[in-house]
Amino acid sequence: MTTIHQVAKQAGVSVATVSRVLNGQNSVTAKTRIKVEDAIKKLNYEPSLLGRNLRNSESRLLLVLIPNISNPFYSEIINGIENTAIELGYNILLCETDTNAERENIYFDLVRKKMADGIISMDPAVNTDSLIRLAENHAIIQCSEYAVDSGIPYVTIDNAQAAYRAVKHLIKIGHQRIALINSDKKFLYARQRQLGYQKALEENDMGLEDSLIVHTKGLDFSYGQQAMKKILMQKERPTAIFAVSDLLAIGALKEIHNQGLRVPEDIAIIGFDKIAFSNMTHPTLTTISQPMYEMGKAAADMLVKKIQGEEVESLILEHELVIRESTLG
Amino acid sequence: MTTIHQVAKQAGVSVATVSRVLNGQNSVTAKTRIKVEDAIKKLNYEPSLLGRNLRNSESRLLLVLIPNISNPFYSEIINGIENTAIELGYNILLCETDTNAERENIYFDLVRKKMADGIISMDPAVNTDSLIRLAENHAIIQCSEYAVDSGIPYVTIDNAQAAYRAVKHLIKIGHQRIALINSDKKFLYARQRQLGYQKALEENDMGLEDSLIVHTKGLDFSYGQQAMKKILMQKERPTAIFAVSDLLAIGALKEIHNQGLRVPEDIAIIGFDKIAFSNMTHPTLTTISQPMYEMGKAAADMLVKKIQGEEVESLILEHELVIRESTLG
DNA sequence: CACAGATTTGTAATCCATTACATAACTAGA
DNA sequence: TCTAGTTATGTAATGGATTACAAATCTGTG
Structure with missing residues (x-):
């Protein structure tokens, strides 16, 4: 695998400079930037997110917990989540829990262990206690279904x-x-x-x-x-x-x-x-x-805010007969 | 956040020992093991997967690409994939591409950049060229739909x-x-x-x-x-x-x-x-x-084999009227 | 031409966990 | 009790990228 060191060597600069080019910082001369970009292309270099994320202690991954993908109800909500998340620089990954506490825990673990930055839970059968405990130290938003008095923000309808x-x-x-x-x-x-x-x-x-x-x-x-x-x-x-x-x-x-x-x-x-x-x-x-799309959009917005340390308020949206x-x- | 160092300090041992306990190695005395476990509990320590994965250069995450979650066809296949993957020590994450090349690329990037170990593609609209290029350096399996003569292994029916x-x-x-x-x-x-x-x-x-x-x-x-x-x-x-x-x-x-x-x-x-x-x-x-469940199971099996460096053969399963x-x- | 100040680049520490290798502690047999 | 051989533990390097700080280079002015 190609690393930033090899790129630096190839380009005849330091790793710091390569990193600067990668992150679009302006304190790099056009000439050096081109050298670095050439080296990246030549070596087919792809920066490892594992390294970057470790250093930045974030993953920019959001998990969306659904009980079952075959329930079409979730489809449009997820659309809203996804579009919003991407706009905010995050990726979403869907997690099917099958209403199975063990499987749910696997996904909770991914957050606890820093492989994901937060969770939008749409599983009505979620283990509320685990969720509340997780929410003490991690960003969680509930969508559609929620645990009353959990203190975890939610988006839902009446x-x-x-x-x-x-x-x-x-x-x-x-x-x-x-x-x-x-x-x-x-x-x-x-x-x-x-x-x-x-x-x-x-x-x-x-x-x-x-x-x-x-x-x-x-x-x-x-x-x-x-x-x-x-x-x-x-x-x-x-x-x-x-x-x-x-x-x-x-x-x-x-x-x-x-x-x-x-x-x-x-x-x-x-x-x-x-x-x-x-x-x-x-x-x-x-x-x-x-308003499924809206619900998804709101949930994603709230989650990213939460990750970035802001306080967020729960939301009750309108329905229609x-x-x-x-x-x- | 608690790190392995703090646990080591708390338990009065070295980080190596803590790591050994975490990974269930037997070369640790019962006495020390208990000290370490106590420290872990006391500090509420969760090992960061980012650190571990960086070191091991793996993520034990598999991506499953589907065009659209609202198509119930995929549901049972995913079940097969998920059960098999978990058994083999991997987690799966669903990726909805919406038949959108850009979005697809986001998920390809996750593999290129080491945040996931492989992909099962079920998207018939996948960009074949990108997929083939990705498959040169990464583990890919196609399920249901496949690119002819791509050399990428697949599971399907006739x-x-x-x-x-x-x-x-x-x-x-x-x-x-x-x-x-x-x-x-x-x-x-x-x-x-x-x-x-x-x-x-x-x-x-x-x-x-x-x-x-x-x-x-x-x-x-x-x-x-x-x-x-x-x-x-x-x-x-x-x-x-x-x-x-x-x-x-x-x-x-x-x-x-x-x-x-x-x-x-x-x-x-x-x-x-x-x-x-x-x-x-x-x-x-x-x-x-x-045979959707079987297809999922086979695809997951093949993918993990591929990740572990084995050669795998494509598979054509039976259908039924x-x-x-x-x-x- | 010299020098202050701005800009570009480099060095090395850091994020967290794993593990090769070195060392310490222990066991058993003479 | 001493030593060879095990077993347990520790030290430090490692994985890949970011970034504070230091060093080098450049700019313009007197």
């Missing part, structure tokens, strides 16, 4: 309010029995969205029925399908479904079709996230849209 | 054969006019699958019709939908569609429904990849299944 609006919409178009397909209550967003659901029902004097609330063990289509099956086994079936994610909603839709029922005529559905698929289903899915065919009156 | 089988299946159940929704011909897999399509038609004395072959500019649903629209505008419409990816097939399905036609009664469809969503559509999608509702006779 989940309760969004769910409230979704259910309100169902009520407005005449539904009186509305089921909730929720994910595991251990997730903050799940609890918040359930609160919104309950608030909407209560405000309209519709009683809560335990049998209309199903919790799933996962987020795949298949869990939505199972949940729907369970709901349809009841004698008095609901006329509308609010699912806390589009994936679950799409699974539910599948099951409704399987049983020969029609959407929205027999049962209306609302999802959450506005993933690309949600516009490909038949009928297209009414859903809640989060996107009405499509699955809730047409 | 795309032409797979496409041939898919179309053969359509012919067998009685179809005589079969359209092809293909992606851009610049992709190797697109050309190979088209060859398979043509071979099946020719073998059955069915003429090729240019108007039945549509090339898309992208891989999203929407492109499949557009392509289908174009196909359905013709006077004599086909009775079956072979799409080179499930995403395109699902877009096509959507358009067929939009126009009030039924699948498979009016038009049959076959996709490619067996992504999770292909089983959620209505009707479920006949498709080609690639999965017959579902969209082609029920």
Whole structure:
């Protein structure tokens, strides 16, 4: 491997001068600069980031933790993160945790051991204790999901309010029995969205029925399908479904079709996230849209600020109800 | 930050001894080992990978290049890569290139500059020249898509054969006019699958019709939908569609429904990849299944071998035709 | 031409961990 | 008890780049 020393020798200057050329410092004569650049080209030299980073004690690498890349919800957020990070001189690397504490710890270690400068966590199943401990000495930002009172800055939307609006919409178009397909209550967003659901029902004097609330063990289509099956086994079936994610909603839709029922005529559905698929289903899915790109952008901005020692404030962004065919009156 | 020196001082030993304890070497007395471990705990010491990696000139990081995380095709492959890599003592980091040469170059640079030990490229739009040049001095493996005659090892399936089988299946159940929704011909897999399509038609004395072959500019649903629209505008419409990816097939399905036609009664469809969503559509999608997990596993194995200086051979794995509702006779 | 002041270049310390080699401590056998 | 042979520990060089500070070169003015 070529080192800065060999370049210096080849160019007949000192390593300091080579370093100056590399870092674009102006205190180098045009003549010397050219000598150095020639040497670099001739030797095909690539400065080792390991050396540089060790000296500067930074890596300019940001980690983005996601539970699972196959959940399209993250896609647009990551876009926002990436564009912003690159603009600020950082690279991002995606880390799939598979909701596995061990794997998560591997990535935490990368930060502890200086191979990365900070983390944007989007994993709702993250081990909060580890995260909080890590945040004591390292730059961490939470995006979408967050640990309450952790002191770790986050970017998110008002989940309760969004769910409230979704259910309100169902009520407005005449539904009186509305089921909730929720994910595991251990997730903050799940609890918040359930609160919104309950608030909407209560405000309209519709009683809560335990049998209309199903919790799933996962987020795949298949869990939505199972949940729907369970709901349809009841004698008095609901006329509308609010699912806390589009994936679950799409699974539910599948099951409704399987049983020969029609959407929205027999049962209306609302999802959450506005993933690309949600516009490909038949009928297209009414859903809640989060400002994903903006969220990513904000998270990246905040993380870099944090790395550079600034204080940052948490952010709650606006959402939107996107009405499509699955809730047409 | 705590360094190995401070630990050594705290424990009353030399840095060499601390390093030995860290690396689990046996030439350390139990007594000293305990002293050192206590010091490490007390000071909350985390060895810097930057220092270690500089010395060892390795990073034990593997990069996985994908064009877009929102394409679920990659999900299971990555799983295979990740599990294998971890077993072999490496971590993987995902890099989304967005089919953007500049962004791709950022990740190539990470390898050139020693921040990563190797790359598994799954981007069909990768700049082949850059990749070949990079492979001269660095460990690279191609997965799924590959550059012919590049000399860079790859793992893939026989795309032409797979496409041939898919179309053969359509012919067998009685179809005589079969359209092809293909992606851009610049992709190797697109050309190979088209060859398979043509071979099946020719073998059955069915003429090729240019108007039945549509090339898309992208891989999203929407492109499949557009392509289908174009196909359905013709006077004599086909009775079956072979799409080179499930995403395109699902877009096509959507358009067929939009126009009030039924699948498979009016038009049959076959996709490619067996992504999770292909089983959620209505009707479920006949498709080609690639051994994704195996592909990932093999790619990771090969990459680590390559990093360790071994020679590796390219691999062609088996595929499978999965017959579902969209082609029920 | 000499000299102060500005500009360019070089020397060597530094970042942190690993490891070859040297040295110290210990063991066992005579 | 002494010595040869092990085993444990320490010293210092090493990896590659950056940078404070020192030294050298240049500029312009009296």
